[in-house]
Amino acid sequence: MINNSWFPKILLVAYMVVFSILAISPFSRDVWLAENLPIVLIVLYLIFLYWRGVQFSNTSYALMSVLIFMHTVGGHFTFERVPFDWFNDFFGFERNMYDRVAHFSVGFYAYPIAEYLSVRKLANTKWLIYLTPLFFIISIAAVYEMIEWWFAATYGGEAGAAFLGSQGDIWDAQKDMLMDTLGGISALLSFFFLSLWQSISGVVKRE
DSSP states (O other): OOOOTHHHHHHHHHHHHHHHHHTSSOSOHHHHHHHHHHHHHHHHHHHHHHHTTOOOOHHHHHHHHHHHHHHHHHHHHOGGGSOOHHHHHHHTOSSOOHHHHHHHHHGGGHHHHHHHHHHTTOOSSHHHHHHHHHHHHHHHHHHHHHHHHHHHHHHOHHHHHHHHOOTTOTTHHHHHHHHHHHHHHHHHHHHHHHHHHHHHHHHHHHO
């Protein structure tokens, strides 16, 4: 997969800087560890793939970085305490919607998965190129909600509530999964239209 090699490297350096700064005096060290562990694993896995020659487009790296940076910020403040008033006030939300936006960005990973399936020709039909990433995102969303439940039940108290981040909403888990799914649909629509545009551009150039 072709990409400008400097771009993912710049994103990695930026992440390391942000991670280092936000590792200092987080609101809750337990929450910080729980929130950052999956993100660090994602980053390490992307580095491993890059080293093995599995590289994505700059668009994919940009989309994947949204969750990485948002989650790192959320781990420092806890998601319900991230300064996000400008967004909440603009849309008239009473609760802090930072966690909802972060969950929406989870769905962005559907784009690189679709890209990988398409470039490597691993799917027999177009439907599989789009449905496989979407089902993967939905599955990850469900598993993560189970992890949140386990953490909250195990640690309890302020740390458990902060990691759960429901802010008193009994339907928080379902809404989070919905946002993951909508993010995935948005990413796949972007992949579809960008692929269509590239195909049209290629035909025009050949003519």
